[in-house]
Amino acid sequence: MDSPCQPPQTLNTTESFRRGSSSSGPSVRQLARFPDRGTVKGQELNIYFVSSEGVSYMTVCHCSLPVAKAFCFLEDLRWEFTACFNSTVVALANRPYPFLEFDSTIQKLKQQYNQSGGPALEVTLAEVQEDLRIHPPQIIDLEEVELTNGIANGHMEQGPGSGQNVRLEPVTAPGILSLVLNIVCASLNIIRGVHLIEYTFQDDYEGIWNVVAFLLAFVCCVLQCHLYLFHSSLKKHKSFTLLSAIVLCNLYLLGPRNAWQLMFHISVASLSTVLTLTRKLQDRTNDCGV
Template sequence: MSLILFAFVVRVRDGLPLSASTDFEHNRELQERKQQLRTVSKSLVSLPDRGTVKGQQLHIYFSSSEGVSYMSVCHYSLPVAKAFCFLEDLRWEFTARFDSSVVALAARPYPFLEFDSTIQKLKQQYNQSGGPTLEVTLVEVQEDLRIRPPQLINLDEVELTNGVANGHVEQSPAPGQNLRLEPVTPQGILSLVLNIVCASLNVIRGVHLIENTLQDDYEGVWNVVAFLLAFVCCALQCHLYLFHSSQKKLKSFFLLSVILLCNLYLLGLRNTWQLIFHASVASLSTFLTLARKVQHRAEDCGV
């Protein structure tokens, strides 16, 4: 029976996967532990250098040093000292081959695939012999663990910190957070152009009416307000379509309502076809704004 089932090397600052052992086992608990590894790796910055996450049959152990964390999924029967001895050996092998500057500059997941074979050999050595070949190393690790025991990690707290429920639910976007929307569609471009046309018509009529209002002793000032307010709402509709905003649905319907009310108020200054045109453009913009969703980010390359 394998005592060390999976090993994982990640960068601490952002949880970027650097290398991992090849997985030949697919039992359900192992897959759950690997998902938990992914969750823990995203919070390593706020976690202690050593930690343990206990499961039913499988436990997670991790040890971080010099910006890199070495993680493993082990059977509960494997002594804790041997599990951390494995991680220490893994650290020595990794630091001997890769400089810290190379790790810091890594930009894509799993940049050190050649190290996978080293992990496999080390894992096989532990699984066949039951531990390290040098007893003095094991004694040193046992003494170190006695002085600085690994912290037992509450996975619920880690998941809450990440904004993740059981490692599956995506983090809810916070107000004001810069999120990418789905690409602009041809219909969206048409809506923007029509909205710009409506906004231009409103501001031109509004500015023209200001001159007449000044000459007529401020009679019809509310017509000017209606035109300029409709202009502002058209501009805001364009912004709402192009950029992510919190409470988008509420804002969209509010802008639509204001534009419709403004055009109803201007019933005497616009004919029926003009009113239908402005109302249709505003309705189309509202529909496309609500239909344009936040773009789903590519799943993080986890384990």
């Protein structure tokens, strides 16, 4: 279950669910492998969880929030949940839906913490700090959680540069011009290549390498457009590889093409490479929705 993330020094919406439930998702089932209290550290956000009497409570907080305050929130949440649902209801629940009505309590408790900045019910900050000092929560590696969840869902592990969760800056006017020119170059390459195939068959394949050069240049132009529009790992290496391939293909085609055509294709490829390398990732603020 996901929840919206808040600016620094605030607590997030927390969900409660039956620990190890077979229908509440792979990530929930995997909680049985973890300790009753733990922390998953991220770059800007940390995940804190507490498990008690077959129920797990989880919250996502900014890394600047004190650990004791996060666990105070979870303990207060545990008290509220225990008061609303007895062990029989929890034992009979096969899905998290019976607990949807508890969301209003979560929101009230969250608002209380965000406004007052401290515990609201039975638990005091000093008690939690002392308990954490004696029994510190186990630190869980984020990569371990991601890998386990990915395998449980039948997906491969994604690298940090996979581009699935990042967003590039908006496309600029020079970027649109570059895309249009790249499409023009790709069209010219594929038209010349396909047209040359007919003559290649008639001339006993003497011009086969010219056909290969045209088609390879066409593929590189298309890949340059894709590389500009979407984030990719090793962007710099891929950009220079595509540029080098386009330059070599056009140098080889110096016969079928004149010098001006050669300069046009290489200039367009160079412009696309520069714009691809200068297009940065969009800054993401701490305020983000689900």
